[in-house]
Amino acid sequence: MPGPSLDKEETVFQPQRAYTFYSPTKVLSGNKALENLPVELDAMNAVKPLILTTPGLSAREMEKVMAAAFADSNLTIGVFAGVPPQPDLMLIRELYGLYRDNGYDALIALGGGPVMDTAKALNIAVSGKPEDLGSLADRNPLTRKLRPLAAILNLDLSGCEMTRYVSLGSLSLTSPALIPDLTVIDPRTVMAEERKTVASTALMSLTQAIEACLHPERNPLTDAYAYGSARFIMENILNVLRNPSDRKGRLALANAAFFAQTSFDNLAPGMVYELGMAMSRSCHTHPGLIMGLLLPHFLLLEMKKETATRKDLYLFIGGPEAFAGTMAEASFRKAVDRIVEILLELQSLVMDFPRSIRDVGIKREDLESLVEPQSAAGVRGEYDPQDIRNILEKAWETRF
Amino acid sequence: MNNYKEIHSGSKPFKRAYVALMLWFVGRAIEAAARVDGAVQAEFDGLPPEFTFSLGVMPQGPTMIVGKDAQGLVKYRGWNPEGQKIDLKMKVKNLEGAILMFTFQESTAVATARNRLIVDGEVPAACAIVRVLDIVEVYLLPKLIAKLAVKRYPDWSFGEKVWNRIRIYAGAVFG
Numbered sequence: 143m144p145g146p147s148l149d150k151e152e153t154v155f156q157p158q159r160a161y162t163f164y165s166p167t168k169v170l171s172g173n174k175a176l177e178n179l180p181v182e183l184d185a186m187n188a189v190k191p192l193i194l195t196t197p198g199l200s201a202r203e204m205e206k207v208m209a210a211a212f213a214d215s216n217l218t219i220g221v222f223a224g225v226p227p228q229p230d231l232m233l234i235r236e237l238y239g240l241y242r243d244n245g246y247d248a249l250i251a252l253g254g255g256p257v258m259d260t261a262k263a264l265n266i267a268v269s270g271k272p273e274d275l276g277s278l279a280d281r282n283p284l285t286r287k288l289r290p291l292a293a294i295l296n297l298d299l300s301g302c303e304m305t306r307y308v309s310l311g312s313l314s315l316t317s318p319a320l321i322p323d324l325t326v327i328d329p330r331t332v333m334a335e336e337r338k339t340v341a342s343t344a345l346m347s348l349t350q351a352i353e354a355c356l357h358p359e360r361n362p363l364t365d366a367y368a369y370g371s372a373r374f375i376m377e378n379i380l381n382v383l384r385n386p387s388d389r390k391g392r393l394a395l396a397n398a399a400f401f402a403q404t405s406f407d408n409l410a411p412g413m414v415y416e417l418g419m420a421m422s423r424s425c426h427t428h429p430g431l432i433m434g435l436l437l438p439h440f441l442l443l444e445m446k447k448e449t450a451t452r453k454d455l456y457l458f459i460g461g462p463e464a465f466a467g468t469m470a471e472a473s474f475r476k477a478v479d480r481i482v483e484i485l486l487e488l489q490s491l492v493m494d495f496p497r498s499i500r501d502v503g504i505k506r507e508d509l510e511s512l513v514e515p516q517s518a519a520g521v522r523g524e525y526d527p528q529d530i531r532n533i534l535e536k537a538w539e540t541r542f
Numbered sequence: 543m544n545n546y547k548e549i550h551s552g553s554k555p556f557k558r559a560y561v562a563l564m565l566w567f568v569g570r571a572i573e574a575a576a577r578v579d580g581a582v583q584a585e586f587d588g589l590p591p592e593f594t595f596s597l598g599v600m601p602q603g604p605t606m607i608v609g610k611d612a613q614g615l616v617k618y619r620g621w622n623p624e625g626q627k628i629d630l631k632m633k634v635k636n637l638e639g640a641i642l643m644f645t646f647q648e649s650t651a652v653a654t655a656r657n658r659l660i661v662d663g664e665v666p667a668a669c670a671i672v673r674v675l676d677i678v679e680v681y682l683l684p685k686l687i688a689k690l691a692v693k694r695y696p697d698w699s700f701g702e703k704v705w706n707r708i709r710i711y712a713g714a715v716f717g
Contacts, residue, residue, distance in 0.1 A: 224545030
């Protein structure tokens with residue numbers, strides 16, 4: 143198999159071209175990070191936050207953790223623990239009334255996916271009026287500064303929590319103003335989740351990181367974030383799955399998700415990400431699992447290309463020592479092999495981990511509809527249809 | 543609305559009391575150490591006349607205030623900042639951060655690195671006060687614990703350390 147074309151000029155963190163990078167969030171990570179929330183909110187002139195979370199997280203006594211974090215702050219906090227898996231505009235309207243009637247002035251999203259989507263959409267409404275949601279959906283940019291929004295991450299994430307994207311039913315919104323002001327990664331909220339959930343979130347982050355590091359428009363900062371994310375995941379994913387009480391490992395995976403999402407947010411979404419999201423919509427499986435199964439095939443396709451491939455991918459995947467001990471010509475292939483090894487390990491550690499996209503309910507006849515950009519199930523973004531077809535067919539035929 | 547409630551943030555009276563006691567004792571120990579230890583006195587000599595600093599916990603204390611008087615003598619000035627001209631305010635962002643510091647799980651330097659402190663004032667003065675706190679902690683604590691609380695444990699003679707320790711403890715307790 144021919145190796146990638148090697149460009150001696152291509153080095154990590156090369157100050158190439160002009161670029162922009164945007165990450166307005168302040169990160170509070172580590173032991174007792176939650177306790178900083180009152181001071182940080184106060185610095186943003188917020189004294190009465192409303193916490194949004196799910197009934198599931200509420201049942202795990204997360205409210206008590208939050209109350210303890212706010213103890214001694216003299217603040218009153220509201221808790222709404224009824225965010226459903228599929229939030230809608232009706233919920234936003236109800237929460238809008240709740241927020242206004244009770245005098246709240248900030249939002250805290252405790253949990254990923256639907257909680258963050260609800261918090262971002264609600265923040266648009268409470269910072270202006272509910273009609274602003276429709277206006278943003280019609281591609282009119284947000285003109286006012288939003289109220290403070292804090293995100294408390296865990297390991298059950300959708301991949302877009304720390305980004306400018308919101309998905310609320312059929313409504314898709316995009317604005318850099320939606321990125322949370324604060325990100326809190328505390329060992330008490332980054333709890334041990336089901337192994338399949340942790341594996342899915344980690345594979346989603348790994349996909350975002352790898353696609354960012356291979357992206358044609360990558361820049362030194364997206365590289366740095368992608369590198370941090372990939373290293374955290376590769377060094378911790380198996381440990382966390384073997385030993386769910388590994389607090390340090392869980393914290394590293396949550397940090398990796400933040401890094402990957404920030405990198406991803408500064409570039410256009412990649413092909414594997416889009417395919418994973420499109421397939422997930424039709425088969426209702428966590429997109430991270432599908433992305434993990436597609437990733438090796440995407441990388442093999444990249445490897446065959448004469449251009450556009452970077453020679454140091456294995457630095458991200460294998461780390462500096464393994465990278466230094468590998469011949470440049472074999473480096474990219476080693477990166478692919480290492481990812482396949484991880485997938486095989488995940489299968490042995492996680493019950494019901496799919497071995498192929500066939501296992502998640504994708505039918506062969508559905509594959510072609512994914513290639514069509516105009517179809518409802520089609521992949522968003524502009525990719526070579528032949529590339530998509532190749533990846534899907536390989537993924538269909540392969541059982542890891 | 544279902545699934546909604548308001549929570550009033552409670553309090554942590556025991557932790558507050560512990561931190562208040564530690565701040566009171568450390569404040570008085572700084573006053574005593576300035577009389578006993580040349581290095582502590584030298585640090586204060588390098589600060590402006592009548593320099594006063596506070597170390598407290600956000601948002602509502604406890605706090606300790608220590609400063610130099612007109613003669614250059616270092617005095618513990620109690621817990622109430624009202625009516626006092628304070629040149630340097632060092633504030634721990636929350637009670638839990640203060641507990642980590644005053645149970646010596648984190649040194650002052652580590653707490654600063656982990657962004658647990660807000661410093662309102664001149665950075666060189668803050669560095670001098672952190673060095674003073676380190677020296678006082680070495681006197682107040684057994685070596686095993688003090689090694690956790692300070693950046694570098696000093697290489698002092700045993701006799702000098704014990705004699706100064708007795709004088710500082712006596713000064714802190716009896717004034």
